[in-house]
Amino acid sequence: MSERISCSVLQNKVMSAEQAATFIQAGDRVGMSGFTGAGCPKELPTAIAERAKAHHARGDEFRIDLWTGASTSPVVDGVLAEAHALNRRLPYASDPTLRRAINSGEVDYLDPHLSHSAQHMWFGFYGNLDVAVIEVAAILPDGRLVPSSSVGNNKTWLDQADKVIIEVNDWQPRAFEGFHDVYYKTALPPHRQPIPLTQVDQLIGEPYLRVDLDKVVAVVETHAPDRNSPFAPIDAASTAIGEHVVDFLRHEVAAGRMPASLLPIQSGVGNVANAVLAGLGNSEFNGLSAYTEVLQDGMLDLLDDGTLAFASATSFGLSDLGAERFNRDIEKYRGKLVLRAEEISNHPELIRRLGLICMNGMIEADIYGHVNSTHVMGSQMMNGIGGSGDFTRNAFLNMFLSPSTAKNGSISTIVPMASHVDHTEHDVMVIVTEQGLADLRGLSPRRRARVVIENCAHPDYKDALLDYVERAEKARPNALHTPHLLDEALSWHQRFVDTGTMQKQA
Template identity: 65%
Template sequence: MPDSRIHHATLRQRVVDAAHAAALIQPGETVAMSGFTGSGYPKAVPQALAAHIAQTHARGEAFRIQLLTGASTAPELDGALAQVDGLAMRMPFQSDPNARKQINAGKLDYLDIHLSHVAQHVWFGFYNEIDTAVVEVSAILEDGALVPTTSVGNNKTWLDLAKKVIIEVNQWQPVEMLGMHDIYYGTALPPHRLPIPMAHGDDRIGQTTLRCDPDKIAAVVLTDAPDRNSPFNPVDADSARIAGHLIDFLKHEVARGRLPANLLPLQSGVGNIPNAVLAGLASSGFHGLEAYTEVIQDGMLELLKSGVLRYASCTGFAFSPEANEEFRRNLAFYRSRIILRSQEISNHPELVRRLGCIGMNGMLEADLYGNINSTHVMGSSIMNGIGGSGDFARNGFLSVFLSTSTAKHGSISSIVPMVSHVDHTEHDVAVIVTEQGLADLRGLSPKQRARAVISHCAHPDYRDGLQDYFDRACRDSYAKHTPHLLPEALSWHQRWLQTGTMQPSANR
């Protein structure tokens, strides 16, 4: 039977098609949807809602919503709603080109906040009340418990706080994932908070299902559609060099006694470079590693499969299609080694600090003193968002930021005199790595940091220019502690905007 995954008698009577469910959402509502990095997002209702919005706009009537999720989703959600101008506000993270275009055109308000803050800020009442939650599950049990899918994100909070709920039961999602999740219901608002009872990253402190008052569930929609994640590119030479520099550094830290032989729990951002680091760890000689992170991507599956990684705790998957098949094919193996949690726990600053996580995240640019821009191209154009990188950079044992030393075929230097936007201040950045080398910034003064970044991380095409700027700043700056030439500090970005390259005309 098509509704064989719905075991709650009352909720079986609320099965409708996606169009009828979408019609329950009214203009101006604040709508919270499941989804985290292309996993576990609703597949049918957002597309039906987009079609309904398009029809409403064609009649000359207004229809936009405020959209909250766990993180980025997929074209069937963010893309579909942005394409029909159906979004008035979006938070906390996105990666869709249609949404990005609207944000940067000033047509869509975007709130880019730390992922660990989302649930608590909604509980605090900082945003509108949640009118409707749309959450994907793999099954509804007899007692009404909801079996989560390939991401958890903020689903617990959405189900708790929404006035009405629409559930998508996706038959593509494996029901065998039941038991893989750990949903903690012990959080509270100040001043009633208690310490989270987790001492190790693989501790289980919650229950395996989500709960929701069945009376709030206004509709149930049946779907059978896969998650949408992009494939990872093969590891290229630059990514391999970045991975090699970082792995050599970690080995050095073990040799110095600053890290245990199996390191500390790893956090890895999403992308080809972090995935290359994970691939490098597979042949690095490390064993018994642990991961306490927000996302599991292809490289972590390989580490689990090889035994290099003992377990991985996360809030969602970011698998390529091939990795998705591997996970589904060997789910019995992975279910005992992977824990999926709410993102308020996977990214919780208290736990990141307690466990001593090693945070490894990408960046757009770094400046001479170690400030990091991970979100805004040329200071104004949003790329995706800060995501969870700040949760781990500020609170982890080590904060590592990785990038190639140039971008856009060498026309942009990833190391600049001053970043055009600051997401992570120099106080939260321990290590910067490019294919050129690694700068360990711990214990260094600002000028010492600048010398390390220039000599170890800058591309040769830009190294002399950075050294020249720094030397003149040391001589002519208003003060000598953190030397800058303010009229020139952002001139590299302005040059790129005007000419298409950061290189001075004499070097082109």
């Protein structure tokens, strides 16, 4: 790897992952690279897990706090959770093994907005960061680091950690140099200045990460691919949601509320998001831009066909085929996309200034427009809020997307009252299911209820929802702003917990 590690100081610190793991002690706070499955360390987590298992076998406690950019992959969250090596985790987690540990109470999970995670570290809210473990594509002679397939919170972890371990992964393209824009001119309150980014394709930083060479205790050589989940085929419900979104954007253009090339788009991750991107690709829209968190396969398609002119994110979120395609054709994407630090990709100031169209998934929405993005049946954590709150509250236009039912129809995603609220009615503008689209802008809660039920609820649940609203209005004539039957508001969720379906049994 001489061409990947060209700094003589750090060449002398190359060692095995097992040796490097000895620098991490029980109780340490560890910041790792990674956002989705992209850019995670590949060797150190397993070595730390084995170290934890050895301590546990001797009857010794060994757990660490783990902070990342967002979710990682089974080779990070999965192996560490399976080894019972985690005490506290933030800010986002999607691995099923870790999810079980969180919901069983074994792992304390913090779920801040992604735009808050780095700055809360700087503010000292979480305590001192002991170790940073960061994957890079290369180390330059002067010690600057070429980031790999995500940036996330890596800048903050490198700046804040007492010790740094670097994984140099030669699976990541060496040609990544020049694809990143890391902004180093942020300051703490009360000395903050405006961030000088006014266009999606503007570069305001530098293409490298910096590190204090004296803090680097180990360099580990790896050759391993990112572990991203394949996307399932887009189903009919997702396709219908995408069609509703594209039709609505046409309506907004015709109404003069946005230009024909739209405003910059932000899209969450998953099949519904990819269906929306596919719908845009099949539409008349072109010359679009994206300012988002994650670049999915669908955005590569839009870059290839010219629908998308430029994309800014903090990470890739590609399938294995998508990653192979990007790595093979990397040069054709140069100048068309950039990866930034998470504190910039998700920054409320920039989201509002650029005027984003933000589209994110949800677990459920209630009839008055409150959205639950995180908790199943009010208590079980699914993944976390991620960046959806950053984008929703500050968007020019926001939409929440989901099929109208889940679990083969046993769950309605439109409910009388959300069992957990991540996005309040004050923020939510549009709700979309395969049934239709509810534009909630300018509507009072009572008006919203009818629009949501009529346009978004599944036929199997529509009559029951309307009946709930009508009875609530009759029962509480002096509380008609947001009428609820308090003894029934969460009864649908309780019915599912008790019987396995939200539908009333005959």
